[in-house]
Amino acid sequence: MKITILGCYSATPRTFTNPTSQVLEINNHIFLIDCGEGTQVELRRNKIKFSRIKHIFISHLHGDHFFGLIGLVSTFRLLNRDIPLHIHGPKGIKEAITLQLKLSNSWTDYPLHFHELTNTESEIVFEDEKVVVTTIPLQHRVYCNGFLFREKSGDRTLLIDKVLNYDIDKAYYRSIKKGKDVVLDDGTVISNNELTKDPKPAKSYAFCSDTKYDEAKIPLIKDVSVLYHESTFLESHKHLCAKTGHSSAIEAASIAKKANVGTLILGHYSTRYDNIELFRDEAKTVFQDVKIADDGKVFEF
Amino acid sequence: MKITILGCYSATPRTFTNPTSQVLEINNHIFLIDCGEGTQVELRRNKIKFSRIKHIFISHLHGDHFFGLIGLVSTFRLLNRDIPLHIHGPKGIKEAITLQLKLSNSWTDYPLHFHELTNTESEIVFEDEKVVVTTIPLQHRVYCNGFLFREKSGDRTLLIDKVLNYDIDKAYYRSIKKGKDVVLDDGTVISNNELTKDPKPAKSYAFCSDTKYDEAKIPLIKDVSVLYHESTFLESHKHLCAKTGHSSAIEAASIAKKANVGTLILGHYSTRYDNIELFRDEAKTVFQDVKIADDGKVFEF
Known part of the structure; x- marks a missing residue:
């Protein structure tokens, strides 16, 4: 299982940081999770083959998580893609993408399938013989889902x-x-x-961004191998969490601890902070195995 | 008069080239022309103050000319902009932007004015005591306008x-x-x-991208100081011009010559070419004062 961080900063793209997007390689699948502006360029920079991406999961329709999607969809067409693309995301995503295609008198030559999400309960959004993907309903300012990717147990x-x-x-x-x-x-x-x-233990990855502190998701992510949990703020700004629907590093670590996850990866840092090491320092006061995401970083498990 | 090229390549953004966007500084105005994906980052890289941009002109609704607009509009809000922003572009641009704002349960705190264009004749789209901006109807695959920026003659x-x-x-x-x-x-x-x-001679700048070879626009751009004209293809691919609605370097130079412009700037190069110097070489066989745009390049006149 391999996670490539294309972007892990909140709000606005800058010359040296990107908004949220990441690539999960699990059991020979490549899944793209969120797609902030500039994602297509970061995919190129990280040498991810476009044709291997067949499913894109979008957590919510804030710009820093999906403004790069229309560009990627269009580029796939310009590169003569012919294999299907599945986009899983909140209701409205289809209208946003198809309107922009229509305005440019454009279309996709490859099959483009939208799977719009409206459920506020966890549900299976993709399943085959190797992997199952379920939503993790999150509490944010708009309708938002995390995603849980579980390898299926192999043969003995x-x-x-x-x-x-x-x-x-x-x-x-x-x-x-x-x-x-x-x-x-x-x-x-x-x-x-x-x-x-026994077969090799099945690995699992839970992506939880954006969300305020919310224990309701703990049963869904119990014992996962790796949890990516947003930590927009440090303790110095924890008073902003509730209002903005975000979490602090310590809140992310508390969820990791209560859910008994293997490793916690932090990300979605507010761009006000120069030193993201502080997120690890604060989280480690609650939970031991903490890693911090950064653009271009690769995690293998 | 100063032109900062943020991006001048066609089609898809890459790690080392950007789609179309440029900043024109003329008579103390700052105008943003086109807004491909990643424009907000290039504005930062080139240290253009966001608050000085009050008018954005969009030529047409192909992705490489406007997919960066929603991100810029959103970022302006996140940075607490309060001054008005005027967006001039083809009909449909308002729906594309407002739909995406609505989906993210967002809005702009600053006044956002859309000026949608449908006219196929040249018209004035902005005028004050210093500058007048008129459209230049272009022939492309979709409804498309270039823009002519003219300083007004000052006092003697x-x-x-x-x-x-x-x-x-x-x-x-x-x-x-x-x-x-x-x-x-x-x-x-x-x-x-x-x-x-006599007063200082009034300068003028004509932006013509994207367009096929079309002499109809020559009277509109006659004698301009500087013409930016797209040149997507070299002679080796000139057979693609008509089909795609684009121009070759030599076609751009022919327009420059017939319109008797001062300087021709070439751009909107197909990403198939490694050496953009060839565009200048070919254009110079027809017209002498040719400059080639490149990302980050600044022209002063």
Whole structure:
């Protein structure tokens, strides 16, 4: 699992920081999460192949999370994309994109599918044999969802030395990996536990931005491997959190702790701060495994 | 008169080139012309004060000329702008911007005025005592206007030594600068020509992008000081001009020559070319005073 931070600062793009966008690589999928202005350039800078992006998830319709989407959709067309693109985001996103395509007398030659979200309860928005993606309803100034990406557990791992101790036809290997016991020709039952070990643990990634401090989401993100949680403010400005619908570093860390996550990544910093290390310092007073996002940074788990 | 090129490449933004946007400073006005994705960052990079921009002119609604507008409008608000902003552009631009503001449950605290253009004849879109701005109808794939910015001729310049030769009350200086003769108390008439010289010549700038080769605009841009004319293609791809509604370097130069302009600036290069010097080389076979735009380049006249 690999997370590439294209942008992780709040509000306005600057010459040296980008608004929110990130790329999650999980179980051979590449998902784009949020798409602030300039995302297409940051994708190029980070050498993410456009054609591998098939699903884009947009948390909410504030500009620093989606103003780059129309440019990316248009560029895909100019580059002669032909594979489908799925956009998952709040109701209204389809109108915003299609209106701008219409005004430019343009269109997409590739299939463009909108999946508009209105549910205030968590729901599955994408699922295949490798991954399931569910929404995490967030509390912000506008309708907003985080997204939870979970690898599906793979097959059990064959202990091949053990298997070869017995005269087992290879045709049975697949059912053994699925957890079945084996019955030999003489009737002896070989327990699956003897022949396999647990599959590689499934990883999970929860993206939670933008949101105020809200414990309601904790059951949804319980025990995830990695939580990206916004931390717009330091303690010195924590009085702004409630009014703006954002979180402080310590609030993000409290959620991480209560949800028992593996690693917490902080981001969505207010551009008023010069030293983002302070976010880690403050969060670490509550939760140990804290990393801080920065534009261009890559995290592998 | 100063022109700052924020971006002058066609189609998609890249890590090292920007789509169309430029800043014209003329007679103490600052005008923003077109606003491709990333313009707000380029304005910062080029240290253009946001608050000095009061008028934005958008040629047409292709993405590489206006996808940066919503971000700039939003950023102005986040920075607590309170002075009015006027946006001049094709019909539809108001809907595109206001829809996106509405979706983000946002607005502007400053007065935002849209001046939507539908006329296919040239018309005045802005005028004050210093400058007049008129549209230049262009032939492109969608409704498109260039813009002609003309300084108004100032007052005649007093030849103060000559004036002091006579007993002329200062109260008359203003009318002398306006071209009036002076009648002395003894009835002697002093011709204005003796007391003043011609005002500084008024400068003019014509922005013509995007457009195919079209001589219809020549009367409108006749004798302008500086013409910015798109040149998307070199001769090697001139067969693409008609289909795409763009011009070659030589076509741009032909327009410059026929319109008898002072200086031609080329831009809107297709991103297929690595060496933009070739645009100058080709244009110079037709017209002498050719300059080539590049991102971050500043021209002063």
